[in-house]
Amino acid sequence: MAKQQQNAISPARDKNFPEWYQQVVRASDMAENSEVRGCMVIKPWGYGLWEQIQAQLDVMFKETGHKNAYFPLLIPVSYLEKEATHVEGFATECAVVTHHRLELQDGKMVPAGKLSEPYVIRPTSETIIGAAFARWVQSYRDLPLLINQWANVMRWEMRPRLFLRTAEFLWQEGHTAHETPEQAMEETCKMHGVYEEFLREHLAIPVIPGEKTEGERFPGALNTFTVEAMVQDRKAIQAGTSHFLGQNFSKAAGIDFEGREGKREFAWTTSWGVSTRLIGTLIMAHGDDDGLIIPPRVAPTQVVILPIIPKEEVREEVLAACHQLEEKLRAESAWNAPLRVEVDERDLGGGVKNWEWIKKGVPVRIEIGPRDLEKGSVAVTRRDGGHRDKSFIASDEAVAQMAETLLSIQSNLLERALAFREEHTKELQSAEEFYAFFTPQNSGQPEIHGGFALGHWGGTAEEEEALQKESKVTIRCIPSDPELRGESGVCVITGKPAEGRVVFAKAY
């Protein structure tokens, strides 16, 4: 059957972005929906990506003085109740464990052994880690306490979507306690900076760092900092958050210590996290109509070698050449790590294998066939170029250039994403401009429209909520960059005086 379609993914991004997204996840073989409502099965290619993200972030956390630890999955309900805003924020999405035994009744297993106090499956661990911190902190000499946990959490979301919003997801949560508010704030900002750098340098996703408005804050936090990315339907996605919790949680959990002056004081705490949502962000930021494109720095496999075996007689020879190349490439390194290379020996015909790897978004494909053996050449194809753009180069040259090629793909992806964001970021002066920017032509089935809008905001929390209800536009952040923030002016929506500009966008 002749191939009819030009691109691997249907529909194209500009036809139906949400559907495109689902198709990319499926075609890349990263994850699938499971039989458990809202919970995904992360398959090897997706989990491999998460492992890279995890390993590279972990290095950054360690470099900034943090240590990993692990806390219970189950949290006594009473812990959550200790912080009023916090419990309010999470109450509606908690999965609750009420029993500890099953009994067979009429052929069915029914819960028995009711717990005197129910547990929730952690939606986040501030409270239970706080309880541990309360035991660990006695003196100002025990501070700062810098802990990170890699874990799964559960939030009973109403509308799950693979990677973007699932009931169970994987994440990392940093929890720290400090002697002074200044130190806690410094920590909050430091990790905010780590996220910004990680997104930009590792995932090739440019973000706008900034502070959340009151209404968008983490339940119980005094300040929430966010890094906001734009994806290809021009919506914003919160990619990582860092919270300054003040003394709210230390008071709730009793994290107090004897200070330098001999007085009893409550610690100042922070928390910060990123999740498997980063994978969803990456898909939507870089993918194209042929599927996923993974930035080389985090790709589970950076280079795949595809043997071309037209005749059985050449099989051994071709495979030997492939493995030889594999060895040579593995001796090279990029970003201080050996190249991650794989030979795909599966006996599949035609371009099937090639297309699979295109859809998986592997950064570089190398084909080796009998003709190459004669000439000592290989065919190299970059995922960020046209999928027929092969360069035939000498095998040794390919080895020598590979690290540079990967760096080049990485920076190309970042530049592309940055150019896209700039193209769809607009400065607004008036409410008319605001509505012109954010109103789709076709309200029934909105086309891709809008983007990031920079404009002055001087409204109240209530006015912000009303704006969101009416236009679906939210204030993504108050940007940290003074240039984006700008001078004081007049609020584009309310006409009231405004300290500076904010980033408006529709969001995931």
Place this chain on the structure above:
RNA sequence: CGGGGCGUAGCUCAGCUUGGUUAGAGUGCCUGGUUUGGGACCAGGAGGCCGAAGGUUCGAAUCCUUUCGCCCCGACCA
């Protein structure tokens, strides 16, 4: 929780309005052969008690009732 839609082969779905042998297609899978530098072809084969329970009927994937689950749009969502 409101509005809409859907449960039939691993996957995507047709068949149902108008009940009638052994329930279909494409794709995927297995076997053999021809192929192989961009999604190949031929032949053969395996795979489904039609989401579940009850009812109507000589006869139910199809009609009726109940129930469970999923998807989409809202509401909700650090």
